Amino acid sequence: MNWFEMHGGVMKILGVQVGFGNLDLPHIIMILVGLGFITLAIKKEWEPYELLPIGAGMILANLPLTGLTSQPAPGMAPGMAGVLGIILKYGLYTWTILPQFIFFGIGALTDFSPLIANPKAFLLGAAAQVGIYTSFLGALAVGIFVPDWGFSLKEACSIGIIGGADGPTTIYTTGLLAPNIMGITATAAYSYMAMVAIIQPPIINLLTSKAERSVFMKPTLRPVSRPERILFPIVAMLIIILLIPKSAPLVGFLLLGNLFRESGVVERLSQTAQNELINIITILLMLGIGASMPADRVMDPRTLLVLFLGLAAFCVGTGAGVIFGKIMAKISKEPFNPMLGAAGVSAVPMSARIVHHMGQKNNKRNFLLMHAMGPNVAGVIGSAVAGGYFLGLFINF
Amino acid sequence: MQPTDWGQAFSIVGGGLLAVFFIMSVLALATHLMGKIFASAAKKKEAAQAGEAKS
Numbered sequence: 001m002n003w004f005e006m007h008g009g010v011m012k013i014l015g016v017q018v019g020f021g022n023l024d025l026p027h028i029i030m031i032l033v034g035l036g037f038i039t040l041a042i043k044k045e046w047e048p049y050e051l052l053p054i055g056a057g058m059i060l061a062n063l064p065l066t067g068l069t070s071q072p073a074p075g076m077a078p079g080m081a082g083v084l085g086i087i088l089k090y091g092l093y094t095w096t097i098l099p100q101f102i103f104f105g106i107g108a109l110t111d112f113s114p115l116i117a118n119p120k121a122f123l124l125g126a127a128a129q130v131g132i133y134t135s136f137l138g139a140l141a142v143g144i145f146v147p148d149w150g151f152s153l154k155e156a157c158s159i160g161i162i163g164g165a166d167g168p169t170t171i172y173t174t175g176l177l178a179p180n181i182m183g184i185t186a187t188a189a190y191s192y193m194a195m196v197a198i199i200q201p202p203i204i205n206l207l208t209s210k211a212e213r214s215v216f217m218k219p220t221l222r223p224v225s226r227p228e229r230i231l232f233p234i235v236a237m238l239i240i241i242l243l244i245p246k247s248a249p250l251v252g253f254l255l256l257g258n259l260f261r262e263s264g265v266v267e268r269l270s271q272t273a274q275n276e277l278i279n280i281i282t283i284l285l286m287l288g289i290g291a292s293m294p295a296d297r298v299m300d301p302r303t304l305l306v307l308f309l310g311l312a313a314f315c316v317g318t319g320a321g322v323i324f325g326k327i328m329a330k331i332s333k334e335p336f337n338p339m340l341g342a343a344g345v346s347a348v349p350m351s352a353r354i355v356h357h358m359g360q361k362n363n364k365r366n367f368l369l370m371h372a373m374g375p376n377v378a379g380v381i382g383s384a385v386a387g388g389y390f391l392g393l394f395i396n397f
Numbered sequence: 398m399q400p401t402d403w404g405q406a407f408s409i410v411g412g413g414l415l416a417v418f419f420i421m422s423v424l425a426l427a428t429h430l431m432g433k434i435f436a437s438a439a440k441k442k443e444a445a446q447a448g449e450a451k452s
Contacts, residue, residue, distance in 0.1 A: 119428040126421035133410040140401045152399070153406065228435050235427055243420050381424070382417055389416045393409060 022064035026295035034058030034290065037187075046194035050167065050286050054187060057290020060084060069291050084291035091288050092175050092182065098285040099172035100253045105278025106168070106380070107233070107257025108270050110348070114373040116232050117221035120328065121340075121371075125378025127324030128344025129386050131163030131317025135309045142305055149302050154178045157390040159306055162189045163313025164383025165196075165347040169250055171289065173387040176395055183292035184303050188310035196350040199311070200318050204342050204358060207322045212329070213358060215337040219367035221374075226264070233258040240385060246395065247388020254384060317345045321375070343372040346379030 037055030041048040061069050061084060068082035071089040081089075091098040115121050139159040143150025151159065158174035162185055170189040174182040192199060204213070233255035241248045260270040325341025337359060343352045352372035359368035 116428055116432065119425040119432070122421040122425035122428070123418075126418045129417050130414065133413055136413075137406060137410060140403075140406050143401055150401070153401075153409070156406075157409075222432075224432075225435055225439070228431060231431060232428065235431065236424055239423055239427060240420055243423070244416060378421065382421055385417050385420050386413060389413050390409075 017065065019064045019066075024295075026299045027062045027064060030062040030293065030295045030298060031059050034062070037290075040194075047190050049282055050190040051194065053283055053286035054190070054290040057084065057287040058293050059290075060287075061291040061294050069294065084287060087284050087288040088291055091284055092171065092292065093179050096172055096175045096249075098281055098288065099168035099175070100249050101281045102168040102278060102285060103250050103384070104253040104257040105273050105281065106348075107254040107259075108261045108273035109278070110254075110258055110261075110377055110380070111373075112232055112258060112377055113224040113229060114221055114370050115375075115377050116224045116228055118371070118374045120332075121374030122378045122381075123328070124321055124324060124341045124344040124375035125346070125380075125382040126344075127341060128317045128321035128346075128375070128379050129164060129382045130320035131313040131315065131345075132160040132383070132386050134160075134316045135163050135313030136160030138309050138312060139305075142309075149305060151302070151305075152178070154394055155181060157394070158182075158185050159309045160313055161185070161383070161387055161390065162192070162306075162310030163317045163345075164379070164386055165189065165193050165314055165317065165345040165351070166380060166383040166387075167193065168285075169383045169387040171285065172250055173390055176391060179292075180297065181302075181306055183289055184298060184306050185310065186289045187293070188307050192311060192314045193347040193350065196345075196347045196354055199314060200342050200345075200351060200354050201358060203315055203318045204322055204339050204355075207319060208326070208338055210362060212326070212338050214363040214366070215329070215335050216363055216366055217335055217337055217368060217371055219370070221370050226262070229262040230259070233262065236381070240381070240388075244385055244388040244392060246392035247385050250384040250387060251381065254380065314345065318342045318351075321345065337366070337368060337371070340368065340372055340375055344375040344379045344382070346376065346383050348376050348380060349373065351379075352376040 034055040037051045037058065040046045041052035041055065060066065066082065068084045069088065070080060070082045071085035072081040136156045136159070139151040139156035154177040158178040158181060161170050161173045164170065167186060167189050171182065171186045174185045237252060237255040240251045257273050260266050260273060321341030321344035322338055323341065325338035329336040329338045339355045339358055343355045345351050352369060355372040356369040359366040
């Protein structure tokens with residue numbers, strides 16, 4: 001009797017109970033991808049608050065036999081559900097409450113004054129949502145060429161919404177419409193937001209001339225009074241939710257957070273929403289996103305298509321914003337820099353900063369940051385409206 | 398995978414673009430009007446204060 005025969009029982013137990021024995025190539029690849037995300041977050045500081053916990057969640061979810069992603073189910077013995085499974089089930093799939101609280105914190109962090117001072121920026125925020133709809137059609141067109149890789153209408157909506165460049169809207173919409181691709185759409189949205197500085201400048205340069213990029217705008221906007229800042233979230237909330245009720249979970253919470261901020265009478269609550277609350281929710285949400293990407297779900301050729309279509313949505317959104325900016329420059333009585341349209345994608349504040357830097361590069365006198373913040377925050381509202389529209393088509397609360 | 402109903406797909410796109418542009422236009426208009434109202438109220442207040450100071 002050799003050593004293996006003597007210890008056959010022990011080896012069998014090790015095969016069942018030790019992770020190494022159950023590690024296969026797809027899991028190893030996903031763990032490496034998770035490590036890649038962590039490296040990008042630490043070394044390049046690309047969206048570290050998002051990519052680091054997503055990468056960690058990905059690694060944890062792909063380590064075999066941990067049970068971390070076991071979701072609670074009726075009749076399950078106590079303690080059998082994993083913590084990541086609980087986050088996934090109650091935070092993202094069944095109750096989908098986490099993205100709404102992120103929006104609440106974003107609302108408390110956002111100053112809408114640049115938008116209130118220049119309401120035309122709303123239109124730039126709308127134009128930049130065009131990418132959502134082109135990628136929606138692109139996702140459906142995949143089925144014409146490769147029927148097995150085709151996407152359903154709900155999946156196409158979820159892919160298109162990546163073009164809004166808004167993480168919580170992408171997560172919320174996908175969680176309700178196509179939870180099977182939520183991890184990848186959310187990761188795509190956050191990754192492209194991190195890569196704004198790489199993606200947007202070539203598109204802006206392609207669509208505008210040096211003279212257009214150099215257009216000088218007065219650096220200051222009109223001052224916005226406190227009553228205006230208080231009334232804005234209330235009026236906007238009423239208008240949007242009465243027109244598209246399904247956008248209420250996102251728009252309602254965004255503007256509620258903003259009302260807390262601007263009211264000036266609930267400072268502690270506003271500070272909590274801006275700091276502790278959004279930090280705690282970010283940890284839970286991003287770990288959940290990472291955990292929603294087990295190898296068997298992601299190792300699919302369609303994943304690459306989702307990434308490509310999401311990128312296309314982002315690029316088309318930027319381009320549409322710039323083209324609309326050029327139209328506004330033609331009809332505007334005052335000098336108008338068409339690059340501002342690119343800030344309509346709601347990657348706040350990165351895309352506004354890109355426009356500002358490009359403005360200064362082309363004309364040292366230009367200071368476009370406050371002008372760009374208007375379309376930038378309008379883009380947040382625009383993408384939430386687009387997400388609410390998609391939900392209204394398929395979901396009955 | 399069911400074949401795509403392209404008629405429905407294009408109506409979703411048309412409706413979506415219309416909804417986004419319409420809502421954002423309404424918001425732009427409402428915000429513009431709000432600004433005008435507050436500006437005129439501020440002007441009236443200033444004029445009243447100037448009148449009081451004169452008298």
